[in-house]
Amino acid sequence: MKRVTSELDKTRKNFSLFSKLKRKSHLNSQVWSEIEEILIQADVGVVATSMIIEQLQEKAKEMKLSATESIIDVLKEQLKQSLMKLDSALNTDAELPVWIFVGVNGVGKTTSIAKVANLKSQGGKNIVMAAGDTFRAAASEQLERWAVVCGTELIKGADGADPSSVIFDATEHAHATNASLVLADTAGRLHTKANLMQELEKIVRVANKGKGTVTEILLVLDSTVGQNGLQQAKSFAESVDVTGIILTKLDGSSKGGIIFAIAEELKIPIKFIGVGESHEDLFPFDAEEFVEMLFDFQEEM
Ligand SMILES: Nc1nc2c(ncn2[C@@H]2O[C@H](COP(=O)(O)OP(=O)(O)O)[C@@H](O)[C@H]2O)c(=O)[nH]1
Ligand SMILES: [Mg+2]
Structure with a gap:
């Protein structure tokens, strides 16, 4: 999927707002609402965004995270996991x-x-x-x-x-x-x-x-x-x-x-x-x- 990188530029631009956010060192309620805003802007949708934020807040609590940078890294892993839970394999399991x-x-x-x-x-x-x-x-x-x-x-x-x-x-x-x-x-x-x-x-x-x-x-x-x-x-x-x-x-x-x-x-x-x-x-x-x-x-x- 290497060649796709530049084709995803427009979507990536929305996600790149996380790089600015990373520079805010302390995780506070303003950072949480900015994370939410970025996800909604990227068209993750209101329902899925609140599901994602809820899970992320639980993890932050469990892992006692206080730095914005680490929560963005956890978010990235969480997003991967949510997609990897579903099987993307193509089924050709039949004679025809x-x-x-x-x-x-x-x-x-x-x-x-x-x-x-x-x-x-x-x-x-x-x-x-x-x-x-x-x-x-x-x-x-x-x-x-x-x-x-x-x-x-x-x-x-x-x-x-x-x-x-x-x-x-x-x-x-x-x-x-x-x-x-x-x-x-x-x-x-x-x-x-x-x-x-x-x-x-x-x-x-x-x-x-x-x-x-x-x-x-x-x-x-x-x-x-x-x-x-x-x-x-x-x-x-x-x-x-x-x-x-x-x-x-x-x-x-x-x-x-x-x-x-x-x-x-x-x-x-x-x-x-x-x-x-x-x-x-x-x-x-x-x-x-x-x-x-x-x-x-x-x-x-
Ligand atoms: N940029 C872009 N255009 C696409 C893509 N897939 C389809 N199109 C264009 O969308 C238009 C409609 O495609 P078509 O296959 O006829 O749609 P259908 O009505 O669902 O069969 C055509 O002009 C395609 O060239 C894509 O991934 N990227
Ligand atoms: Mg057609």
């Missing part, structure tokens, strides 16, 4: 694993499929993409262009076709051609529309009917929308068993702190982060490295 990408419009589902395809085909996997966004003709054309770039196969249906049947056909094709992973796109849907959410349940059910097994349902969230992403995640998780989150557009976002809200409040692991528009701009999520990068602000000191 199927990963379904879900989320609202424009968050980066289709682009993320290209990125995951690129990463996994470099790792030796034989991939079939399923153009399950049959809502707009342009959507399968977009995925088709990516399939060419990534050198993967693509199964699509007629415009307006039932997305479940397109994804089902992709699993049959993948099985027949000995492919090892199916990546299925879906149309963006408003999490507030009950019928669209029901369609998603059907997609998952049908994808499991043939030779494929759905081993990941990846919810794609746009990090630039901040706390609104939490609401999206809660609604999707009510309809389908979301196994992980792909957090996109971190390159243009100062709201990367949302990662901690997702971990604390939703307990859904982040599995990938997206940091740009090319098919190479995606990284498997590494909690330890991520937190190290956020707190790597020597240059600002």
